[in-house]
Amino acid sequence: MSSAPGSYYLPNPSPxxxxxxxxxxxxxxxxxxxxxxVGAGFTIAMVGLAAVLFMMFGWWRAVINESVxxxxxxxxxxxxxxxxxxxxxxxxxxFCAFFGALFYARNLAVPWLEEEMLLWGSYxxxxxxxxxxxxxxxxxxxxxxxxGQFGTIGAFGIPILNTILLMTSSITVTLAHHALRHGDRGxxxxxxxxxxxxxxxxxxxxxxxxxxxxxxxxxTLGTGIYGATFFMLTGFHGMHVTIGAIILFIIMLRCxxxxxxxxxxxxxxxxxxxxxxxxxxxxxxxxxxxxx
Amino acid sequence: xxxxxTHGHDGHDDHHDHGPxxxxxRWFMSTNHKDIGTLYLLFSLAMLFVGGSMAxxxxxxxxxxxxxxxxxxxxxxxxxxxxxxxxxGAVMPGFVGFANWMLPLMVGAPDMxxxxxxxxxxxxxxxxxxxxxxxxxxxxxxxxxxxxxPLSIQGGLGIDMMIFAxxxxxxxxxxxxxxxxVTCLNMRAPGMTLMKMPMFVWTWLITSFLLIAVMPVLxxxxxxxxxxxxxxxxxxxxxxxxxxxxFQHIFWFFGHPEVYIMILPAFGIISHIIPTFAxxxxxxxxxxxxxTAGIAFLSFVVWAHHMFTVGMPLSGELFFMYSTMLIAIxxxxxxxxxVATMWRGSMTFETPMxxxxxxxxxxxxxxxxxxxxxxxxxxxQYHDTYFVVAHFHYVLFSGAVMAMMGxxxxxxxxxTGHMYNERLGKVHFWLTAIFFNVTFFPQHFLGLAGMPxxxxxxxxxFTEFNQWSSLGAFGLGISQLLFVYIVFACIRGGKxxxxxxxxxxxxxxxxxxxxxxxxTFETPPRIS
Numbered sequence: 093m094s095s096a097p098g099s100y101y102l103p104n105p106s107p108x109x110x111x112x113x114x115x116x117x118x119x120x121x122x123x124x125x126x127x128x129x130v131g132a133g134f135t136i137a138m139v140g141l142a143a144v145l146f147m148m149f150g151w152w153r154a155v156i157n158e159s160v161x162x163x164x165x166x167x168x169x170x171x172x173x174x175x176x177x178x179x180x181x182x183x184x185x186x187f188c189a190f191f192g193a194l195f196y197a198r199n200l201a202v203p204w205l206e207e208e209m210l211l212w213g214s215y216x217x218x219x220x221x222x223x224x225x226x227x228x229x230x231x232x233x234x235x236x237x238x239x240g241q242f243g244t245i246g247a248f249g250i251p252i253l254n255t256i257l258l259m260t261s262s263i264t265v266t267l268a269h270h271a272l273r274h275g276d277r278g279x280x281x282x283x284x285x286x287x288x289x290x291x292x293x294x295x296x297x298x299x300x301x302x303x304x305x306x307x308x309x310x311x312t313l314g315t316g317i318y319g320a321t322f323f324m325l326t327g328f329h330g331m332h333v334t335i336g337a338i339i340l341f342i343i344m345l346r347c348x349x350x351x352x353x354x355x356x357x358x359x360x361x362x363x364x365x366x367x368x369x370x371x372x373x374x375x376x377x378x379x380x381x382x383x384x
Numbered sequence: 385x386x387x388x389x390t391h392g393h394d395g396h397d398d399h400h401d402h403g404p405x406x407x408x409x410r411w412f413m414s415t416n417h418k419d420i421g422t423l424y425l426l427f428s429l430a431m432l433f434v435g436g437s438m439a440x441x442x443x444x445x446x447x448x449x450x451x452x453x454x455x456x457x458x459x460x461x462x463x464x465x466x467x468x469x470x471x472x473g474a475v476m477p478g479f480v481g482f483a484n485w486m487l488p489l490m491v492g493a494p495d496m497x498x499x500x501x502x503x504x505x506x507x508x509x510x511x512x513x514x515x516x517x518x519x520x521x522x523x524x525x526x527x528x529x530x531x532x533x534p535l536s537i538q539g540g541l542g543i544d545m546m547i548f549a550x551x552x553x554x555x556x557x558x559x560x561x562x563x564x565x566v567t568c569l570n571m572r573a574p575g576m577t578l579m580k581m582p583m584f585v586w587t588w589l590i591t592s593f594l595l596i597a598v599m600p601v602l603x604x605x606x607x608x609x610x611x612x613x614x615x616x617x618x619x620x621x622x623x624x625x626x627x628x629x630x631f632q633h634i635f636w637f638f639g640h641p642e643v644y645i646m647i648l649p650a651f652g653i654i655s656h657i658i659p660t661f662a663x664x665x666x667x668x669x670x671x672x673x674x675x676t677a678g679i680a681f682l683s684f685v686v687w688a689h690h691m692f693t694v695g696m697p698l699s700g701e702l703f704f705m706y707s708t709m710l711i712a713i714x715x716x717x718x719x720x721x722x723v724a725t726m727w728r729g730s731m732t733f734e735t736p737m738x739x740x741x742x743x744x745x746x747x748x749x750x751x752x753x754x755x756x757x758x759x760x761x762x763x764x765q766y767h768d769t770y771f772v773v774a775h776f777h778y779v780l781f782s783g784a785v786m787a788m789m790g791x792x793x794x795x796x797x798x799x800t801g802h803m804y805n806e807r808l809g810k811v812h813f814w815l816t817a818i819f820f821n822v823t824f825f826p827q828h829f830l831g832l833a834g835m836p837x838x839x840x841x842x843x844x845x846f847t848e849f850n851q852w853s854s855l856g857a858f859g860l861g862i863s864q865l866l867f868v869y870i871v872f873a874c875i876r877g878g879k880x881x882x883x884x885x886x887x888x889x890x891x892x893x894x895x896x897x898x899x900x901x902x903x904t905f906e907t908p909p910r911i912s
Binding site for chain 1: 405409410412413414415493494495497498499500501503504506507508510511512514515540541544545547548551552555558561562563565566569570571596597598599600601603604605607608611612614615616617618619621622623624625626627629630633634637906
């Protein structure tokens with residue numbers, strides 16, 4: 093409802109925020125019911141998921157149309173930049189919780205369990221560990237390895253390959269940015285396509301790694317504190333890579349449609365920042381989860 | 385319905401009438417900071433009564449020793465839900481309501497930086513409470529609002545619903561906080577440098593930083609609960625090498641900054657009220673800003689003072705004791721500045737000022753009992769007693785909630801265009817202040833004498849203080865109906881308020897008419 097063209101763009105009343113709230117509510121309520129085996133939980137969750145996707149599609153379509161329509165001046169652009177920066181900071185803090193859990197368990201909780209010997213006198217601690225009760229407490233997930241025994245993924249197999257893939261993709265997305273700034277749309281799309289492909293390759297190997305862990309190493313989500321921290325950290329990271337790759341893919345489609353100008357392309361940069369962020373998180377994972 | 389405009393530029397045309405849109409569009413699809421602020425404030429008021437009625441159940445049960453009205457499990461549900469509703473439903477959204485209404489007016493911006501995201505923050509919060517409150521139908525969480533493992537690993541569907549509700553509240557808070565930060569940093573009128581920003585804006589800027597830093601950590605903590613409960617992880621299970629104490633560490637890394645999230649905006653509000661009614665500029669503005677930032681910084685390194693008795697190395701106990709005590713310094717700076725602002729001022733005691741002065745006095749009591757709790761050996765006795773309950777109600781009710789009530793009286797004329805009923809306002813203040821102290825002051829003695837909190841029964845020697853406390857609580861609850869009456873009477877009518885409302889108040893919000901028009905500062909004012 094902004095009055096003068098060129099001033100700070102204030103959007104008209106919009107149904108999307110309300111739709112967003114109701115769809116998220118439907119999704120999480122469905123999941124809560126589903127995991128407790130109540131009634132139509134799964135169906136409700138899927139309806140919610142569909143509604144969330146519909147909302148994302150519709151809301152972003154509106155935003156893209158406003159952007160292409162030239163509604164966003166430099167002040168709005170700066171607001172968006174700050175917003176994306178603070179959003180990424182919030183994501184960093186989310187990962188901090190899980191890294192914190194890893195450090196706490198590994199450096200404090202497990203050694204204390206070993207030293208105090210209150211309940212489990214024979215527990216030897218160490219890392220990796222599935223805890224005093226070992227695999228016994230997680231039930232029948234382990235088939236061909238002994239009680240409490242499991243293997244870990246070596247850092248210099250798939251993980252180092254994945255590190256190279258992601259690092260390279262950070263470079264290619266930067267090359268795409270350079271191409272965009274020089275108005276070279278062919279190269280821009282090419283580098284973006286390579287970036288998305290590298291992301292997809294990363295995810296492919298990550299899934300391979302999980303299959304290896306589950307089927308041969310006896311390493312599962314239930315393998316004590318090691319399995320919990322390993323799968324939650326790499327799992328949330330993989331989820332972010334997937335989201336980032338989808339975002340970059342959509343940005344690529346937009347580039348092919350001729351969106352963005354050499355000097356004005358916030359959405360591209362936001363996607364690139366997000367991609368660098370998942371890259372940095374991976375470096376943390378590679379060091380603290382795989383190597384150490 | 386004016387929905388998303390596929391032709392974005394259409395939004396710019398044909399909007400020469402600046403009145404509010406039709407009812408559904410206005411209140412459900414709003415992109416107007418004032419309307420969203422009103423929604424937040426009304427939501428907060430409603431939750432004050434929802435959480436308050438739960439407190440009434442608690443106090444009714446505790447009127448006498450023995451079990452009278454409710455079974456212990458329901459009692460536990462009430463203590464848990466009372467805290468969750470008051471913290472996430474009443475106090476935090478209340479301050480967000482103030483931020484929505486006042487920040488753009490105070491910095492001379494046409495609206496919040498991201499108006500649609502603003503509305504999403506509200507409705508996600510609203511739906512989060514639909515989810516949280518519906519746990520009452522399926523078995524509400526009863527393990528305390530802190531959701532400590534292993535209690536929260538047990539329990540059924542209600543706990544999972546609470547976890548998802550907390551996730552939604554987190555989304556709402558993070559989006560809201562980002563909006564506030566961007567508004568403060570990018571939407572200020574030309575000439576308003578950071579060190580000219582009104583104190584309320586400063587406190588909210590810093591609060592937003594805290595929110596963005598810690599709400600994701602809470603999301604991580606409850607996510608671990610969710611996977612421990614449903615997917616076989618062992619974060620909090622020693623048998624798997626995890627540790628339930630780890631939950632407490634992660635939770636309080638969120639929880640302590642959360643405490644300041646709930647009090648810093650209150651500091652901001654009374655930093656506006658006291659100068660207005662002392663008719664002097666705020667004493668020590670710069671030190672006020674730095675003290676706020678100092679409190680925020682310290683809030684990240686004090687978390688384990690909530691868990692001194694749970695078992696941690698002596699060096700840890702000492703570190704957290706000393707760092708906690710350090711907070712008294714910046715807080716003391718603030719108290720000093722408010723007192724110095726009043727010193728030799730031409731003071732009058734309208735309702736907002738009564739609330740503000742009482743906040744300074746009563747919050748200080750809560751701050752000092754906090755200092756007592758920070759002392760490790762003393763805390764070994766006080767921990768989980770009614771002394772703790774008394775302490776945090778002095779900071780949260782007579783700090784946060786009473787500051788909001790003061791703020792509501794202070795800005796109601798700006799919001800509604802009418803003066804509230806001053807006589808009734810003063811009656812409301814005295815009823816609130818007196819009943820509050822009758823309720824919570826005796827709880828200090830109960831706690832020091834050893835009465836544990838969160839237990840529906842107690843030893844007979846605690847009876848008399850508990851009866852005082854319960855009578856005070858009923859009085860406090862009923863008195864708030866008067867507040868509702870005053871607020872709605874003020875919305876409906878009353879003496880016409882001038883633009884300035886008070887005598888020479890400072891700030892851009894007093895330069896726009898009362899009530900503030902639907903759209904303000906479309907052309908930014910210039911600050912000299």
